[in-house]
Amino acid sequence: MRDTVLLLAMNGLIWGLIIALIALGLSVIFGLLDIINIAHGDFFMVGTVLAWFSLSATGNFWIGFIVAPLIGFIIGAIIQRLVIQPIHGVAALSIVATFGLSLILQETVRITFGATPRRILAPIQGTVPLFGVEYEIYRLFAAAVSLAALAAFFLFLQHTKLGIWMRAVRHDRETAVAMGIPAQRVYVLTFGVGFALAAFGGAVAAPITTVDFRGGVDVLPFCFMAVIIGGLGNLPGTVAAAVLLAFLEGMIQSVADPTVARISSLVLMSAVLLLRPQGLFKGLAK
Amino acid sequence: MTRRSLEIGMAAGAAAFLIAVPWLIPALTDHFWVSVITEILIWSLFAASANLLFGYVGLLSFGQALYFGFGMYGVALGIDHFGLSFWPAFGLGITSAMAMALVSGVFAVRLSWHYFAIITVVFSLIFYFLAVSMKPLTGGDDGINFSLPPVFRMGRTVFSLTDPTFQYFFVLVVVSLCFFLMYRLINSPLGKGFLAIRDNDLRASLIGLNVYVLRLIAFVMAGFLAGVSGALFAFFGRYASASYMFYQVSGEAVVWTIVGGAGTMFGPLVGTTLFIVIREIVSSHWEHHSLIVGLLAILAVIFAPKGIVGLWNGWMIRLDERDAATSAPPRLTLQAKP
Numbered sequence: 001m002r003d004t005v006l007l008l009a010m011n012g013l014i015w016g017l018i019i020a021l022i023a024l025g026l027s028v029i030f031g032l033l034d035i036i037n038i039a040h041g042d043f044f045m046v047g048t049v050l051a052w053f054s055l056s057a058t059g060n061f062w063i064g065f066i067v068a069p070l071i072g073f074i075i076g077a078i079i080q081r082l083v084i085q086p087i088h089g090v091a092a093l094s095i096v097a098t099f100g101l102s103l104i105l106q107e108t109v110r111i112t113f114g115a116t117p118r119r120i121l122a123p124i125q126g127t128v129p130l131f132g133v134e135y136e137i138y139r140l141f142a143a144a145v146s147l148a149a150l151a152a153f154f155l156f157l158q159h160t161k162l163g164i165w166m167r168a169v170r171h172d173r174e175t176a177v178a179m180g181i182p183a184q185r186v187y188v189l190t191f192g193v194g195f196a197l198a199a200f201g202g203a204v205a206a207p208i209t210t211v212d213f214r215g216g217v218d219v220l221p222f223c224f225m226a227v228i229i230g231g232l233g234n235l236p237g238t239v240a241a242a243v244l245l246a247f248l249e250g251m252i253q254s255v256a257d258p259t260v261a262r263i264s265s266l267v268l269m270s271a272v273l274l275l276r277p278q279g280l281f282k283g284l285a286k
Numbered sequence: 287m288t289r290r291s292l293e294i295g296m297a298a299g300a301a302a303f304l305i306a307v308p309w310l311i312p313a314l315t316d317h318f319w320v321s322v323i324t325e326i327l328i329w330s331l332f333a334a335s336a337n338l339l340f341g342y343v344g345l346l347s348f349g350q351a352l353y354f355g356f357g358m359y360g361v362a363l364g365i366d367h368f369g370l371s372f373w374p375a376f377g378l379g380i381t382s383a384m385a386m387a388l389v390s391g392v393f394a395v396r397l398s399w400h401y402f403a404i405i406t407v408v409f410s411l412i413f414y415f416l417a418v419s420m421k422p423l424t425g426g427d428d429g430i431n432f433s434l435p436p437v438f439r440m441g442r443t444v445f446s447l448t449d450p451t452f453q454y455f456f457v458l459v460v461v462s463l464c465f466f467l468m469y470r471l472i473n474s475p476l477g478k479g480f481l482a483i484r485d486n487d488l489r490a491s492l493i494g495l496n497v498y499v500l501r502l503i504a505f506v507m508a509g510f511l512a513g514v515s516g517a518l519f520a521f522f523g524r525y526a527s528a529s530y531m532f533y534q535v536s537g538e539a540v541v542w543t544i545v546g547g548a549g550t551m552f553g554p555l556v557g558t559t560l561f562i563v564i565r566e567i568v569s570s571h572w573e574h575h576s577l578i579v580g581l582l583a584i585l586a587v588i589f590a591p592k593g594i595v596g597l598w599n600g601w602m603i604r605l606d607e608r609d610a611a612t613s614a615p616p617r618l619t620l621q622a623k624p
Binding site (some may be wrong): 036038063086088090091092093095097099100101102103104106107108110111221224225232257259260262263267269270272274277 | 415
């Protein structure tokens with residue numbers, strides 16, 4: 001009993017770190033472009049599929065870690081230019097446009113990849129004893145990679161020119177444009193970065209979940225929950241909320257079935273929305 | 287031709303077509319299309335419920351499938367579980383949808399914009415997962431089937447929805463009645479209050495409108511429309527399933543509304559018709575019809591951000607202006623003087 005609790009809690013924690021990556025992408029797009037991105041779960045799904053394709057093309061799993069975010073970035077930038085820019089940040093229209101995008105991405109994957117879900121064998125096999133349970137090495141590795149990617153993203157946001165531009169445009173678009181920041185280009189790159197984060201999460205998660213053209217449908221509500229509970233625009237909050245939620249769901253799953261776990265996190269989210277709409281961590285962030 | 291006579295002509299043509307459908311369609315093509323048109327009518331009512339909230343009150347609900355599902359399960363459980371006859375089951379479906387809308391609306395309408403969209407989808411997800419997990423009662427994703435009770439008897443003749451023509455007219459009458467009610471509502475003082483809130487909720491509250499109560503009323507009324515459409519769909523398919531409560535179903539209503547034209551009476555009908563007709567035509571030839579649906583949704587928001595009906599209204603206004611310019615030049619010169 002103690003073992004299952006521990007195992008599920010660990011699984012939840014690691015899944016939360018991966019979700020944090022994806023939700024961060026959603027949060028960046030949401031915060032900067034004011035786009036409610038219904039297709040974000042599919043960005044993740046595209047990542048898992050890219051990992052599968054690069055594995056079957058080259059026989060090397062690790063190439064997917066580079067290919068997935070790279071292609072994701074390019075597709076994201078193209079999407080922003082072709083689809084998102086013409087609707088001028090009207091949130092209602094963005095829902096329709098990204099709904100259409102979601103259908104197109106899912107259907108394209110169904111045509112090219114097929115409708116049957118597949119599994120990717122973990123590139124690192126074996127288990128290690130951890131707190132008395134045998135734990136899969138790849139999951140630990142995935143957690144480490146996600147943590148590193150999260151850290152890299154925050155460093156990117158704080159210390160690179162593009163990162164500073166992104167924060168500046170978000171903070172005050174008018175002033176940023178007046179200071180000579182090419183806001184239009186920042187939007188394109190931001191959407192690319194958002195897609196890349198989700199696709200990278202997909203590549204990392206591919207050996208843990210299944211590769212399926214409908215794989216994003218379940219991930220999307222979870223990411224929105226993380227973004228809302230963490231507080232709109234509060235990026236560290238998003239990460240914390242993702243980890244907290246997945247951990248809680250893992251814990252509840254050890255005593256009840258996954259649906260009950262999902263329902264309880266949804267109830268938690270309603271409470272947060274109604275009582276603390278600025279997010280659970282408002283005031284804790286600087 | 288003036289705008290008004292053109293529009294009256296089109297409305298009359300559409301009404302004549304809808305009445306003639308059970309005879310016209312089998313003569314022209316296949317009987318199958320009668321049931322497609324029945325389905326379009328039902329779903330356009332569902333889209334109208336999203337439109338009432340978004341187009342007239344400015345609240346973007348992403349959870350209308352919840353009330354659709356309650357209407358559906360009210361009917362299915364009423365017949366299958368409690369052994370109700372047709373009308374009580376219909377009533378149960380509608381009232382349970384409205385009750386659910388009231389309960390969730392009390393919380394949801396306190397929020398606005400993004401937060402409102404998200405809390406409505408959260409509520410609908412909670413009940414979707416509940417419905418999936420309560421499999422003995424709801425049948426989960428597989429759903430529950432039931433057999434139709436007769437609608438009413440007249441002497442020895444029994445009217446039942448198993449007759450496709452009667453079913454079509456039943457749906458047509460109910461849907462038209464709901465659209466008429468919505469039309470009356472929008473043009474009532476209450477409806478003007480809705481529009482005031484949509485345009486500026488702060489100003490609306492400053493002129494003495496109770497924004498919270500008005501939003502709640504609109505939310506329950508939208509729940510009513512969604513509940514009626516769900517109940518009709520349960521009768522139409524003779525089953526209810528949790529899969530119709532998923533957020534993607536709510537999303538479709540929003541997409542149909544916005545593509546058709548939010549804030550217009552017939553926008554949802556136009557959008558729903560467009561998407562379902564394309565689905566039916568393309569899906570029989572090509573498996574991947576959602577590719578076209580997705581592309582269409584994107585093209586629609588880029589080239590017709592006010593929807594198809596909005597595009598049409600724009601043309602009509604330009605037509606009016608041209609008429610005014612050609613028929614009444616003296617008035618224009620008069621106005622030009624200070």
